[in-house]
Amino acid sequence: MPASEPVLLGRKRVLPSCPNPLFLKWLTELRDEAKEKGLKIQYTYQKAISSLNKYPLPLQNAKEAKILQNFGDGICKILDDKLQRYLRENGQDAPIHSLPEGAPPAGRRDNNNLAPSKKKNAAGDHGKEKGKGGKGGRGAAGKRKREYVPQKRSGGYAVLLALYRESQLPGGKGYMFKMELQTEAQPLCDKSFTVPDLGSKYTAWSSVSTLIQKNLLMKTHNPARYSLTEEGSALAERLDSAERGSKDDPEEVRSDREEEEEEEEGGPGVVDLTASDNEEEKEEERIQPAERLTCVAPPRTEADGTGDAGNTKAASRKPGAGSLLPGTYEIILCVDFIETTGGGSHHRKQELVKELQRNGVNFDVRKLNVGDFLWVAREKVAPVPGQLRAPAARELVLDYVIERKRMDDLCGSIIDGRFREQKFRLKRCGLRRPVYLVEECGTAASHLSLPESTLQQAIINTQVVDGFFVKRVQDVRESAAYLTVMTRYLTKLYQNCTLMCRSRELEGDGGSDEEERESPSCSLISFAEFNHGAVKNKCQTVREVFARQLMQISGLSGDKAAAILEHYNTPHSLLTAYKRCVSEAEKEKLLSSIRYGKLKRNLGPALSRTVYQLYCTEGALT
Structure with missing residues (x-):
């Protein structure tokens, strides 16, 4: 076989600035x-x-x-x-x-x-001006336009360097999400990207709008992705060279202050990357960047099934300013207020609270937009002398959420369609380990609207098909005991972990693989972001509403709805396809050959006919 050609390493070819x-x-x-x-x-x-x-x-x-x-x-x-x-x-x-x-x-x-x-x-007019890389002078035409260069260790400086260094990594994706970018840029900046200084409403992140206006940064997609423009990449390369102490810089980087002094003195000055852009920033308090910390999880045990593989992966992450160190937080059980007041048996719900208090569980009752119970790591904050209230504590949600179902409630939710919707929302809430807590209801089970075999099959499908962990208990006391044991287990599991705040935007970056599932995740969502993202009645796209409409049809699961949406993503496109059909028989069989699921089975003529009748029948359905 001929010898393979040597691999040429080098920078990527710079694309032209404008295709026109x-x-x-x-x-x-x-x-x-x-x-x-x-x-x-x-x-x-x-x-x-x-x-x-x-x-x-x-x-x-x-x-x-x-x-x-x-x-x-x-x-x-x-x-x-x-x-x-x-x-x-x-x-x-x-x-x-x-x-x-x-x-x-x-x-x-x-x-x-x-x-x-x-x-x-x-x-x-510009005869005294030198070529590219020169310091340039001024002629009779007036002042030369100065290049914008952010101050060293400012927000704009840190954002440019973080994006540039990410683009130089092998396999770099060329963009970063907001939370990811803030985490990577924080060690390069003296100001916080999330908390404004005292008496100010601006953070280091405020400089991103300036970078976009100067055509150094691009913001695309939703959720927002930030990437460097060609000009931003060139400037960031020079800043990175200066940061690393490089002497072969192709152009001298000039700060805004140096250029203003040059205009006053009539000549070029010395390059100084540490000069301030304005006098106010020199008076601002310098905030030391967070130290690089590692995440240490408990050793592998037979009870929890955790190992060292996940710790190595978690230790490689770099915590930002929002990290919670071991000993600086406590594990709190959050109980949805519906589980303690209103609806159903008030006595039974108060019994759950009394059992938790009797077991010494540290819990908090609040509104949860999805799930009935979850756990947060809440920062321990001390009162500040001279202030009425203690500072707001940061809260990160652990990757466990519990949906509690009594058998009679399960029966009702299956009939009205809430059961399938709740499972769908639990899968998309951002927490990796959802749990169904199924509670028996004693002799009341004989009076349910659905046969017991149907309920048992629904529970098995939830565990086998949907992938939820299902825990079955006999009564409220056992439910409280399970919550107590889980609280103590999670307290021990996370006691030596440094917790970092991640964003739901990064949900697809390897967070759901098997290696992550076998270890306690130290990269968690803030409670505010979790609860806001789980709002049930938030604004939805036409595609999402169409999917929910389809899933209300008996026998039309999420996989089948997704398969239909691949061909017709809105009701208008489906109705247009029906209009193109020449006969009623063709309309009834329009969706029958669409394949769904891993086995690629056809939807079938019966379901296709049902969808056609729903969307094309004028007047009331019989």
């Missing part, structure tokens, strides 16, 4: 001409240039640019006229997404983008 350099060049010439004549339309052209620089796709003609901000009929007509003239001079097959050979590159610097007739004057 011809349009950019013409707009720049128009802006410069208007600038020389003192016309205010120069600002309109500049806004169009900024919009075009941010657009990542090639344009075939100027009319397609109307979707961009600041592109009106006038600008599009001018560009189309220039495009037609260009094609007549260079041929109809001339490339329009690259500049002709010998043409100056389209960019943002005024000197490089002037029209040919204006370059001579520009050269005279």
Whole structure:
């Protein structure tokens, strides 16, 4: 076999700043001409240039640019006229997404983008200015535009460095979520990304809006993903080189303060990355970054089934400023207020509270938007002298949530459809270990609306098919005993762990693999984020509402609804497909061949006919 070619290592090829350099060049010439004549339309052209620089796709003609901000009929007509003239001079097959050979590159610097007739004057005005990498001077034209460089160890500085270093890692995804970015950037910043200074409402995260305005940072998707632009990557590379003490920096990094002093003194100054952008920041209190800590979990035992594999993975994570160290927090059982008051037997619910108090369980009654019981690690805070109330304690939710069901409640929830919806919401709540606590109801079971075999089958399906852990107890006292044992077990399990705050945005980053399930997770969601994300009646998309409609049909499970949504993601698309059918028989069988689940079975004609009748029958259903 021939020898394999050596692998060439190096930086990624830098992509062009704009896929439409011809349009950019013409707009720049128009802006410069208007600038020389003192016309205010120069600002309109500049806004169009900024919009075009941010657009990542090639344009075939100027009319397609109307979707961009600041592109009106006038600008599009001018560009189309220039495009037609260009094609007549260079041929109809001339490339329009690259500049002709010998043409100056389209960019943002005024000197490089002037029209040919204006370059001579520009050269005279800026004759003292050096090429790229030089310190540059000023001519008769006035002040040269200064580059924005964030202050060292400021919020913007830390965000740029964190994103740049993530992009240099092997297999880096090129973007970061908000919580992830704050965690990585905090050690590089002297201010907190989450807590404002005393007397101020701004945190280090406030500087992100400035980076976006300066076209150094991009914010896309929902949840938001933050990534560097080409300019931001170039600036971050220089900042990183200076941070690591590199001497072969391609350009000298100049702070805003140095450039202001240079303008006053009439010459270039010495590069100083530690200079402040303004006087106020020098007076701000410096907050020391959190120390790098490790997560130590209890040794593996037969009772809890935990091992060292998860500890190695958890220890590799870097806790940010929101970490809770061992001994600085306590484990609290949270009980949904519905479990203590209102609805059902009040005596039975008060008995649960009394049993927990009798067992010495530290619990708190509050509103839970999903589940009936869960545990939080609550920070221990001491009262501050001179303040009426103690500071608010941080709370991180442990990965265990319990839904309690009496047999009569289980029967009612199966009939009205709540049972399936509750399981769906528990799976999506962000906690990895949901538990169903099934409580027998004694002789009342003989008077239920559903046969006992149906209820037993529902419980087995919950454990085997849905993957929930099911714990069966006889009465309220056993339920309280189970909650007591779980509280003490979790207190011991997490007693030596350093807990870090993660975001639900990072739920797909390896949090649900088997290795994570075998160890106590030290990366947890804050209680506020968990409870807000579990709101039952929050705003939903049309696709989500359509899925919930479909799941109300008897026999149409979540897998079947998801399979239908892959083909028809809204009711309108489904009704449009029905209209295209030529006969009633074809409409009834439209969904029958859709495959669902791991076994890829067909939905079948019966279910397809039911969906058709639901959405296409006029008047009341019989």
